[in-house]
Amino acid sequence: MQKKALITGVTGQDGSYLAEFLLEKGYEVHGIKRRSSLFNTGRIDHIYQDPHVDNRNFILHYGDLTDSSNLIRIIKDVEPDEIYNLGAQSHVAVSFESPEYTADVDAMGTIRLLEAIRLLGLEKKTKFYQASTSELFGDVRESPQKETTPFYPRSPYAVAKMYAYWICVNYREAYGIYACNGILFNHESPRRGETFVTRKITRAIANIAMGLEDCLYLGNMNALRDWGHAKDYVEMQWLMLQQETPDDFVIATGVQYSVRQFVDFAAKELGITIEWQGKDEQEIGIVINIEGDKAPGLSLGQKIVAVDPKYYRPTEVETLLGDPSKAKEKLGWEPVITLQEMVAEMVQVDYREACKHAILKEHGYAMSVAKE
Numbered sequence: 001m002q003k004k005a006l007i008t009g010v011t012g013q014d015g016s017y018l019a020e021f022l023l024e025k026g027y028e029v030h031g032i033k034r035r036s037s038l039f040n041t042g043r044i045d046h047i048y049q050d051p052h053v054d055n056r057n058f059i060l061h062y063g064d065l066t067d068s069s070n071l072i073r074i075i076k077d078v079e080p081d082e083i084y085n086l087g088a089q090s091h092v093a094v095s096f097e098s099p100e101y102t103a104d105v106d107a108m109g110t111i112r113l114l115e116a117i118r119l120l121g122l123e124k125k126t127k128f129y130q131a132s133t134s135e136l137f138g139d140v141r142e143s144p145q146k147e148t149t150p151f152y153p154r155s156p157y158a159v160a161k162m163y164a165y166w167i168c169v170n171y172r173e174a175y176g177i178y179a180c181n182g183i184l185f186n187h188e189s190p191r192r193g194e195t196f197v198t199r200k201i202t203r204a205i206a207n208i209a210m211g212l213e214d215c216l217y218l219g220n221m222n223a224l225r226d227w228g229h230a231k232d233y234v235e236m237q238w239l240m241l242q243q244e245t246p247d248d249f250v251i252a253t254g255v256q257y258s259v260r261q262f263v264d265f266a267a268k269e270l271g272i273t274i275e276w277q278g279k280d281e282q283e284i285g286i287v288i289n290i291e292g293d294k295a296p297g298l299s300l301g302q303k304i305v306a307v308d309p310k311y312y313r314p315t316e317v318e319t320l321l322g323d324p325s326k327a328k329e330k331l332g333w334e335p336v337i338t339l340q341e342m343v344a345e346m347v348q349v350d351y352r353e354a355c356k357h358a359i360l361k362e363h364g365y366a367m368s369v370a371k372e
């Protein structure tokens with residue numbers, strides 16, 4: 001029997017990689033997309049199937065995690081074997097601006113899905129994956145962080161995700177639903193949203209190299225993160241639902257770098273060496289060497305990085321480092337793509353885009369580069 005999966009957040013970074021992965025495994029994949037005034041399917045256009053063809057195995061439904069009647073109807077129609085709850089207001093900084101909405105989507109959205117499973121009597125049929133997060137560890141109580149490390153969330157996003165984590169555990173214990181939390185550390189890719197720090201960096205460095213932007217403004221460059229590749233991490237999301245019993249797992253690489261180091265790695269990809277000067281809000285990054293011909297828009301001595309305190313968060317998560325031993329042992333899972341490979345991939349994709357824009361600009365088709 002062909003298995004059916006339902007993915008919330010299918011138009012997001014992880015949703016797109018997971019949909020690809022499940023289609024390759026032979027699943028019938030259903031995804032929930034939000035109504036938007038512009039097309040929001042850019043990450044899944046390559047796997048889109050026209051609704052007018054027969055025997056489709058990738059089917060999109062309009063829906064929203066804030067609307068339980070809609071979620072119940074979709075789950076009733078699809079009767080999925082597996083639900084992957086990846087949909088979320090996923091930006092930590094934005095959660096300070098829209099805390100109530102973040103709670104509605106990230107916390108209440110999760111209970112709406114679990115209740116739909118229960119109301120429809122699908123407790124024994126439908127397995128549930130919850131996209132939990134290393135942000136739960138927040139102000140870290142031990143390092144590296146593992147499944148037993150106490151939580152100390154530091155943002156409305158993390159607090160909402162903490163509710164989702166525990167309601168998932170509770171429905172597993174109370175109703176026997178096969179529900180798992182993947183406690184995923186940061187994972188990135190060329191499909192990462194442009195306002196998360198890694199993509200913001202690779203995109204800006206590419207634009208600066210081509211003379212489309214002058215300077216990259218960042219917040220806390222001392223923040224340390226354990227960055228993996230999204231493509232590696234979605235395989236684990238599936239593996240967690242293929243076990244005898246449901247459980248919760250930390251997924252991480254076990255290596256951490258600072259935001260500043262990430263900037264250095266990205267710049268190096270285009271032959272640029274940066275010297276860091278000043279401290280805290282006065283810190284700047286100056287170009288001290290340019291190798292090769294990939295940065296025609298750049299000059300020696302140019303200031304290409306500076307701090308803008310508006311990107312500081314009211315409460316910051318300074319350091320995250322995961323211990324993925326349990327996932328390695330029980331799921332046989334290990335990340336394949338290194339940080340260096342990932343940075344190279346992200347920079348190359350953004351550099352190709354910057355080159356295209358530079359040509360358009362040169363021929364009088366002016367373009368502005370969105371930064372926020």
Ligand code: NDP
Nearest residue numbers: 009011012013014064065086087088090131133184186187
């Ligand atoms: P993205 O921000 O790229 O994608 C989020 C998805 O959720 C998008 O498809 C978005 O739709 C959708 N969404 C947002 N609000 C709603 C809503 N009200 N109803 C339905 N769908 C909605 O996130 P990622 O792919 O990076 O992350 C996937 C999940 O994993 C998220 O839950 C995130 O919190 C969690 N996570 C991510 C980590 C990471 O490092 N990437 C680490 C740990 C956890 P639209 O495209 O229309 O905006």
Ligand code: GDR
Nearest residue numbers: 090092133134135185186195196197198218219220223311
């Ligand atoms: P994070 O990712 O908050 O860890 O959440 P993000 O890339 O936004 O920030 C990482 C660190 O970089 C610092 N930082 C900046 N961040 C952004 N976005 N923009 C800046 O200009 C900037 N300058 C410095 C941040 O302060 C932070 O310390 C991500 C999301 O995907 C969540 O959904 C997920 O749960 C966690 O990862 C694990």
